Amino acid sequence: MKKTILLLLAALSAAGAFAAAPPALVPQPRLAVCDGDEGLQLADGVRISVPANNVVLFRVAEQFAQWMEREAGLRLAVAESDGPLRLTLDESLGAEAYRLTVGPDGLLVEGGTEAGVFYGLQSLRQLVSQYGTALPALRIEDEPTFAYRGTMLDCCRHFFTVDEVKTFIDILALHKINRFHWHLTDDQGWRIEILRYPELTRVGAHRAETVLGNNSAAYDGKPYGGYYTQRQVRDVVAYAAERFITVVPEIEMPGHASAALASYPWLGCAGEGYKVQTLWGVFPEVFCAGRDTTFEFMEEVLDEVIALFPSEYIHVGGDECPKESWKHCPECQRRIREEGLRDENELQSYFIHRIERWLNAHGRRLIGWDEILEGGISQSATIMSWRGAAGGIAAAKAGNHAIMTPNTHCYFDYYQTKDPRQEPWGIGGYVSVGKVYALDPYDQLTEAEHPFILGVQANLWTEYVAGMAHLQHMLLPRLAALAEVGWACDRRDMESFRVRLGRRAPGSMSGAATAVRPTSSTARTNNSDNSCKKTQIRPSV
């Protein structure tokens, strides 16, 4: 074997390197310790070995080799035989947990499942970004606090191509996020091909023009549109799955329905006069809850959706549904009478329940925004708390599962700095990186209620986010803060986070050629109110 392709066991001053610059990992692992004096020098040709017949780990290793070539100019080889970089499973670990050990004899990444190994390799990418190919001897162990760690992207207000969505997914993967909530239908565009209902994309995927800024009097005069074919959706779902990310689709109902109603006017109470909206906001055009044809439509749409998305959870929206048209619709009023409902709030509840029954009968579970609490929900529905934490708290206290995504901490369409003039045009609000970091998912809950909180999520609505540079500005570094809430909720330390964030080089690792670095102003934002202290396990760095 040629010398150049040998693993060089360098007598590095590894302990010194570790002490001078401890691993700047985000999220902060449970344990990161210096593990000896002698580190490891990676070099071209070093073999990554995986257990025989584990095709998933083989693919994970190949993925890692590609990252190393792109990010460190290092050409690693993948083999099933013994190699100095070993990926393996240790079933005594939790499903998403990993252990990463670096020493002079090689490097070992052990995961409870393949997902754990994948997360160990995300840490390794960060280590190589920090130390280069001369790694100090160390041991890192980690496991996430929350099983659900999500990020939502709204592809309706502005459309992002498949390649752009994949770049977004790459950024999530690097941050060990495991759910991509894909907002696919809304007033301003229906973005998913449904074979049974072609007008949804022929008509509903296009708007005549777009409002300029937030001034409803001025428009750009340019037709705007786009949608994902089912083939593209499958491609995105597979791409995400290779990064251990489940895609949770959102098909909005009964509100935010203008694009669907413009495509098939019989879906609305008035039966005519709809258009794909050209400005932002909440609109009175909603699905008719009285006609059975609406439910037949929904079930046929969902039939195609569940065939495309293996996600256990399907998001049905449920937010911001004005009830005016239901008040004047004879069919909706007949439904209220015949079902013995008290009012239009209960009619919304009827709508969601009926869809949930269908989803459950097809082996899936329903998630909805916190408005679905109004008028009552079933015990099996999961609430996404967005109007602050109140909905999530109420849900958990009622024994429903909840995902915490309060606008006060998790709305990445809000400005990040106190002076919005420093930032691209946005929707308003103020969610600094420190604010995200300070999210307490267990606020006001007893310990017995904690298990009802499945996790946390950031939401990136895109009314004012029309391209990738802007998207990344909104996402980073706030996503790093969310990732730390998701993985290290019990041991957050804003000062340490700020230092680690400053040390890492996101541009080299985001998977995006145009990654935007965090601005110093956002990275400097400080908020040390980390009130989520379930257990006190202190990292040793």
Ligand code: ACM
């Ligand atoms: C929402 O922000 N309307 C869920």
Ligand code: ZN
């Ligand atoms: Zn109606």
